[in-house]
Amino acid sequence: MQFYKSDLLQYISGSISDTDLLEKLTELGLEVDQSKKEKNDLLIKLDLTPNRGDCFSLIGIAREICAVNNLKLKLPKFKKQQQNLDSKKTVSVDKRACSSYLGQIIKLKNKGKTPQYIKKTLKAADIGQVNTIVDITNYVMLHTGQPLHAFDNKKIGKKIYVKFPSKRTNLKLLDGASHFITKDFLTICDEKRAIALAGIMGCANSEVDETTQEIFLESACFEPVSIRGNARKLGFQSEASLRFERGVDKEIQEYAIKFAAQLYAEIFGGDFSKIFKQSKQHKAKKISISKEFIDSRLGTEIPATKVIKLLKALEFRVELKRNLMELTCPSHRYDIEIKEDVIEEIARIIGYDNLPSKRLKLLASSPEDTSIQKEILSKDIFVNAGFNEVINYAFVDSSFIEMLGLNKNSIKLANPMSSNQDVMRPSLIPGLLNNFEYNFNRGAQKFRIFEVGNVFTKEESWKSLAGLLFFDKSSSDWSGSFQSSFYDLRKSLDMFFSRLNIEPIYNKASINHLHPGISAEIKIKTKSIGNIGILHPAIQKKLKLPNIVLFEINLESIKLPIINSIAQPPKFPGSERDLSFLISTEIPANDFIKELKKAGGTNLRSVSLIDVYQGKGIDESLKSMTFRLFWQATGVTLEDKEVDQFVENQINHAAKIFKAELRS
Amino acid sequence: MDLAQEKKSFLSKFKEADSQDSLNSLKIEYLGKKGILSSLMSRLSNAPAEKKPKLGKSINEFKTLIEESISSSLEKIEQSALDEQLSKEAIDVTLPLSPDVGSYHPVSLIAQEISDYFKNKGYVLREGPEIESEYFNFSALNIPENHPARDMHDTFYFEDGNLLRTHTSPVQIRSMELESPPLKILCPGKVFRCDSDQTHTPMFHQVEGLVVNKDINFAHLKNEILEFVESFFKDNPKVRFRPSYFPFTEPSVEVDIQGENGWLEIMGCGMVHPNVLKNVGLNPEVYSGFAFGMGIERMTMLRYQISDIRMLFENDLRFVTKG
Numbered sequence: 001m002q003f004y005k006s007d008l009l010q011y012i013s014g015s016i017s018d019t020d021l022l023e024k025l026t027e028l029g030l031e032v033d034q035s036k037k038e039k040n041d042l043l044i045k046l047d048l049t050p051n052r053g054d055c056f057s058l059i060g061i062a063r064e065i066c067a068v069n070n071l072k073l074k075l076p077k078f079k080k081q082q083q084n085l086d087s088k089k090t091v092s093v094d095k096r097a098c099s100s101y102l103g104q105i106i107k108l109k110n111k112g113k114t115p116q117y118i119k120k121t122l123k124a125a126d127i128g129q130v131n132t133i134v135d136i137t138n139y140v141m142l143h144t145g146q147p148l149h150a151f152d153n154k155k156i157g158k159k160i161y162v163k164f165p166s167k168r169t170n171l172k173l174l175d176g177a178s179h180f181i182t183k184d185f186l187t188i189c190d191e192k193r194a195i196a197l198a199g200i201m202g203c204a205n206s207e208v209d210e211t212t213q214e215i216f217l218e219s220a221c222f223e224p225v226s227i228r229g230n231a232r233k234l235g236f237q238s239e240a241s242l243r244f245e246r247g248v249d250k251e252i253q254e255y256a257i258k259f260a261a262q263l264y265a266e267i268f269g270g271d272f273s274k275i276f277k278q279s280k281q282h283k284a285k286k287i288s289i290s291k292e293f294i295d296s297r298l299g300t301e302i303p304a305t306k307v308i309k310l311l312k313a314l315e316f317r318v319e320l321k322r323n324l325m326e327l328t329c330p331s332h333r334y335d336i337e338i339k340e341d342v343i344e345e346i347a348r349i350i351g352y353d354n355l356p357s358k359r360l361k362l363l364a365s366s367p368e369d370t371s372i373q374k375e376i377l378s379k380d381i382f383v384n385a386g387f388n389e390v391i392n393y394a395f396v397d398s399s400f401i402e403m404l405g406l407n408k409n410s411i412k413l414a415n416p417m418s419s420n421q422d423v424m425r426p427s428l429i430p431g432l433l434n435n436f437e438y439n440f441n442r443g444a445q446k447f448r449i450f451e452v453g454n455v456f457t458k459e460e461s462w463k464s465l466a467g468l469l470f471f472d473k474s475s476s477d478w479s480g481s482f483q484s485s486f487y488d489l490r491k492s493l494d495m496f497f498s499r500l501n502i503e504p505i506y507n508k509a510s511i512n513h514l515h516p517g518i519s520a521e522i523k524i525k526t527k528s529i530g531n532i533g534i535l536h537p538a539i540q541k542k543l544k545l546p547n548i549v550l551f552e553i554n555l556e557s558i559k560l561p562i563i564n565s566i567a568q569p570p571k572f573p574g575s576e577r578d579l580s581f582l583i584s585t586e587i588p589a590n591d592f593i594k595e596l597k598k599a600g601g602t603n604l605r606s607v608s609l610i611d612v613y614q615g616k617g618i619d620e621s622l623k624s625m626t627f628r629l630f631w632q633a634t635g636v637t638l639e640d641k642e643v644d645q646f647v648e649n650q651i652n653h654a655a656k657i658f659k660a661e662l663r664s
Numbered sequence: 665m666d667l668a669q670e671k672k673s674f675l676s677k678f679k680e681a682d683s684q685d686s687l688n689s690l691k692i693e694y695l696g697k698k699g700i701l702s703s704l705m706s707r708l709s710n711a712p713a714e715k716k717p718k719l720g721k722s723i724n725e726f727k728t729l730i731e732e733s734i735s736s737s738l739e740k741i742e743q744s745a746l747d748e749q750l751s752k753e754a755i756d757v758t759l760p761l762s763p764d765v766g767s768y769h770p771v772s773l774i775a776q777e778i779s780d781y782f783k784n785k786g787y788v789l790r791e792g793p794e795i796e797s798e799y800f801n802f803s804a805l806n807i808p809e810n811h812p813a814r815d816m817h818d819t820f821y822f823e824d825g826n827l828l829r830t831h832t833s834p835v836q837i838r839s840m841e842l843e844s845p846p847l848k849i850l851c852p853g854k855v856f857r858c859d860s861d862q863t864h865t866p867m868f869h870q871v872e873g874l875v876v877n878k879d880i881n882f883a884h885l886k887n888e889i890l891e892f893v894e895s896f897f898k899d900n901p902k903v904r905f906r907p908s909y910f911p912f913t914e915p916s917v918e919v920d921i922q923g924e925n926g927w928l929e930i931m932g933c934g935m936v937h938p939n940v941l942k943n944v945g946l947n948p949e950v951y952s953g954f955a956f957g958m959g960i961e962r963m964t965m966l967r968y969q970i971s972d973i974r975m976l977f978e979n980d981l982r983f984v985t986k987g
Contacts (some may be wrong), residue, residue, distance in 0.1 A: 026906055027907075028907060029908055029909070031906070031918075049909030049916075050811070050909060051909045052909070225810075228811065232810075296879065296881060296952075297882060297935065297952060298881060298882045298883065299881030299883025299884060300883055338914075339938075340914040340935065340937065340938055341914060343915060343935075344914055344915030344916070347882065347907070347915050348907045348915070352886075352905035352906060352915075353904060353905055355882060355886065356883050356886070357883050357884075357886035357887035357890055358883035358884055358886075358887050359884075359887050359891075360875065360884040360887065360888060362786070362846055362848060362875065362877055363786045364786065364845075364846040364847055364849075364877075365786075365788070366788050367788070368788050368789045369789055369790055371791055372789045372791055372852075376776070379768060379772060382766065383766035383767060385766060386763075386765060386766045387766045388766060388981060388984070388985045389766075389767060389768050389769040389772055389984070390769060390979040390984060391769045391771055391772070391979070391984075393865075394794065394828075394854060395866070395867075411795075411822060413820050413821070413828075414820075414822055414823050415858065416820075417858055417860060417866050421866070424795070435979045435981075438978065438979065438980065439980065439981045442980065442982075444981055446762075446764075448764060448766070449979075453854070454794050454854070456794075456795065461793065477760075477761075478759065479761060479762075
């Protein structure tokens with residue numbers, strides 16, 4: 001809603017400064033979006049909330065200012081025009097959809113020109129001039145909030161119906177376009193056809209123009225529910241639909257039609273028919289509220305006299321019955337429905353800033369979602385490991401997903417912003433690759449990035465954690481500390497698992513977007529929770545990307561560590577042995593270590609791999625692995641011969657299971 | 665040979681000794697088992713009894729002189745050898761290094777700061793799904809179909825009628841359905857609206873708080889917000905509460921802080937609308953509550969003086985690592 005201060009002042013007796021006016025409007029909840037000094041006037045633009053349809057009018061705004069500033073509202077009275085035109089019209093109305101329908105035939109005597117003051121008001125509101133007949137309807141709407149519609153009376157029949165169409169039809173509206181109308185659009189019809197879309201826009205078939213000599217002026221109250229959503233379905237909002245969707249004062253139709261009639265009389269001169277009227281008795285809303293309830297919700301004591309005074313200023317009727325205030329709501333405040341709405345009115349007029357504040361002493365204890373804890377912990381671990389967090393949009397390009405060979409079960413958005421954001425991400429990998437590309441093209445050479453976020457498939461959604469590692473070797477510095485092999489990323493991941501007290505299993509696997517020889521499926525016990533590997537060379541080639549290492553795991557499959565006790569470290573000295581085995585290159589180290597542990601007895605504390613060798617001096621099908629084994633018992637010192645026995649067991653076991661030989 | 669002469673001879677030899685070896689052999693020559701000192705001692709037994717004490721004392725003094733001279737000289741030599749070795753080991757301590765410094769995304773940092781603040785005030789963190797139903801995102805929050813309030817949210821839909829949540833408020837509904845008051849929760853998370861310009865991105869983050877119990881009032885809400893603003897904005901800005909409209913709160917409030925160029929909107933809040941309480945089976949005559957919500961990107965932009973929200977999701981590493 002946009003208007004001049006001078007137009008507003010017509011309705012206010014008393015003066016108010018520019019700054020005071022602007023401040024008061026915002027404090028009332030009628031947020032001032034912009035204001036501009038113009039000549040001797042002030043142009044004000046309000047950003048109105050959907051509940052305040054009544055303030056889509058100058059009178060509505062003036063009411064508010066008067067209530068908060070204790071000023072008197074000046075409402076002009078309009079005389080009934082002499083009804084000397086004997087024209088017939090019958091009006092029949094679907095009263096569920098239209099509570100009140102008023103119409104008047106006006107025969108325009110002379111040619112009329114839109115006066116300057118009307119032009120100024122329309123211009124302020126950004127409403128274009130059409131012709132004087134229409135300009136007057138718009139002018140009255142801006143003042144009263146009541147949308148009016150003028151039909152060319154020569155183009156319509158004697159009978160007017162307000163009804164829902166019995167079948168789907170095509171209508172040419174005043175915007176010049178044809179629109180397809182379904183049965184849930186309320187229409188104004190004559191005997192033969194629809195002549196307007198109720199509360200939205202008139203039809204071209206009954207349009208007024210410069211040559212129009214007789215109009216049928218409509219001032220109706222359409223129920224918001226019968227208008228809501230319909231304009232949006234057509235893809236536009238009109239000044240009328242904007243107001244009817246929010247609601248229009250049920251008792252203002254007659255005032256508005258008289259207002260307009262007076263203007264037509266002044267500007268054109270005219271003969272007026274009687275006002276044809278169909279309306280339902282409007283029942284004023286009543287709300288009972290106690291002072292105790294008001295005080296308890298606002299957290300302070302407000303004297304009843306003060307409450308009554310300010311409610312009266314807002315045009316509520318107040319009756320006192322025992323300890324209850326019985327309020328009758330003014331017809332223009334159709335947004336007031338319940339006690340809490342009244343409390344807002346009281347708070348608003350007192351001023352939110354003038355109400356007290358009080359510390360809340362309340363402790364509610366219930367456990368925190370573990371999934372949030374996991375997210376926080378994951379971020380902490382990866383940031384501490386030198387990773388940079390990124391946050392990507394949750395929607396990605398479906399063709400990119402397909403190219404990467406990621407889950408094909410992604411969910412499509414019905415109304416994406418653009419075709420490269422058309423599906424919900426089934427994985428965090430596409431986002432990380434985009435981040436890589438963006439930064440690599442801008443000269444970044446080191447990448448340790450990660451993201452935590454939800455991923456989606458048609459069946460489910462879960463919280464995922466993914467990371468990307470890359471280092472451009474040509475930019476290696478003197479220390480050579482930054483490395484980016486498969487093992488470097490796996491080390492970060494191992495550290496993550498170790499912090500969570502989890503022992504993951506890496507199994508060689510074939511994963512669409514990863515290098516078949518340098519990738520692994522990650523498992524906890526038997527459950528697969530993710531993967532790690534080098535980006536598939538074919539994809540690298542297509543995207544012109546270098547060797548990137550990636551991982552992604554499902555955070556929901558991970559449990560937070562529960563540590564109940566910490567064991568005291570053994571006090572007795574342990575024994576260490578180094579063993580070198582010759583093993584087939586096909587055997588994963590993990591499997592071998594597992595068997596060494598099995599055969600090493602309960603006191604085997606650790607198995608570390610200290611050397612791996614393939615090449616000269618060893619058969620091509622074999623690799624040499626050197627392990628350092630450490631035994632320690634809790635209550636005694638282990639004797640050498642006990643340890644010798646374990647070693648022998650291991651050597652035999654390895655020979656049996658893997659045909660491994662001890663290397664001399 | 666008398667003692668004085670021996671002393672003189674030692675001093676001249678000691679003067680000559682300039683290495684560890686020569687000092688060690690001097691030590692053996694004088695203090696060794698067959699050294700000069702022990703022969704002096706053996707001669708002492710032959711001396712006349714009355715001269716013995718004085719002579720013994722002199723020999724002991726001589727012994728101390730030898731020991732101290734040699735050991736102090738040895739120490740000096742060792743010290744200088746160590747000095748030499750250490751200076752050879754010296755490195756250039758100024759060689760530049762590039763440590764692998766991790767970083768949180770600025771939005772995460774601010775979300776964490778806000779969450780931590782409210783956790784310390786006794787709020788419990790709650791999460792909910794990002795793909796929601798109409799019911800949880802709108803209807804349960806007192807936003808009926810076709811209501812103009814839905815225009816405030818440009819919603820992403822899926823073909824099955826579900827949608828991407830436009831705010832984190834559905835989490836409040838889900839929490840209230842599961843738990844009974846007193847309830848004091850904080851819901852951070854991603855939300856989605858089809859909109860993109862300098863101040864809007866189709867995805868952003870919100871954090872919402874909800875308190876429900878008996879006797880929760882507007883004064884409590886105001887205090888909670890005022891204390892938060894004081895903690896978050898270090899220069900203690902002026903705060904303005906102004907009436908607004910959200911279908912799920914009544915009264916509804918928009919909170920502004922005084923910035924350099926006028927008021928800056930920072931969050932929305934209000935008393936939980938009785939219809940929302942009814943929708944989750946709570947009697948609004950008995951229970952009341954307040955809720956508040958803010959955009960984390962907005963708070964991030966205010967904290968770091970960022971003017972274009974889209975920068976936050978470009979993930980330029982020269983930018984998102986600097987929070």
